[in-house]
Amino acid sequence: MARLPILTAPDPRLKAKAKPVERVDDGVRQLMDDMLETMYVAPGIGLAAPQVGVSKRVIVLDLAKEEEPRAPLKLANPEIVWVSDEDAVFEEGCLSVPEHYAEVARPAAVRIRYLDYENEIREIEASGLLATCLQHEIDHLDGVLFIDRLTALKRNIILRKLLKAKKAAVKEAASA
Numbered sequence: 772m773a774r775l776p777i778l779t780a781p782d783p784r785l786k787a788k789a790k791p792v793e794r795v796d797d798g799v800r801q802l803m804d805d806m807l808e809t810m811y812v813a814p815g816i817g818l819a820a821p822q823v824g825v826s827k828r829v830i831v832l833d834l835a836k837e838e839e840p841r842a843p844l845k846l847a848n849p850e851i852v853w854v855s856d857e858d859a860v861f862e863e864g865c866l867s868v869p870e871h872y873a874e875v876a877r878p879a880a881v882r883i884r885y886l887d888y889e890n891e892i893r894e895i896e897a898s899g900l901l902a903t904c905l906q907h908e909i910d911h912l913d914g915v916l917f918i919d920r921l922t923a924l925k926r927n928i929i930l931r932k933l934l935k936a937k938k939a940a941v942k943e944a945a946s947a
């Protein structure tokens with residue numbers, strides 16, 4: 772397995788719509804494993820392929836707490852096939868939007884159809900934090916970040932800070 776570099780906003784690759792995989796083959800499985808390793812090290816609870824610069828509809832998640840055994844989820848071509856009428860609000864963060872958090876309202880429960888690690892079609896129903904995380908990761912596949920679900924004012928404040936941090940990092944690297 773290999774760790775992959777994580778892109779941070781603003782970056783045009785995070786805004787692109789990712790392509791479905793034809794099937795979950797060894798290459799896609801390798802990508803899923805690499806993404807999981809990258810996510811665990813970061814650390815994060817979810818990661819989408821566009822965040823590591825790969826334009827494929829692949830996401831991984833693991834909501835297990837530190838003291839619990841790992842419970843990785845690996846999904847290809849995830850599709851939301853049902854959402855609840857009620858919304859739930861969670862504070863969201865994102866490895867591609869480092870150090871910024873905001874409350875986002877999304878459907879409280881969802882049903883997702885996807886291809887699993889063995890290329891089998893599966894469905895899961897989720898509520899609570901898992902429902903929010905799945906929707907957040909699927910958003911990435913459509914080039915949508917959680918800050919795109921905030922008001923333009925809030926989004927622009929965060930984007931300006933991210934850009935500033937990026938420029939400072941480039942400057943630091945150049946002078947090192």
Ligand code: NI
Pocket residue numbers: 864865866867907908911
């Ligand atoms: Ni994210």
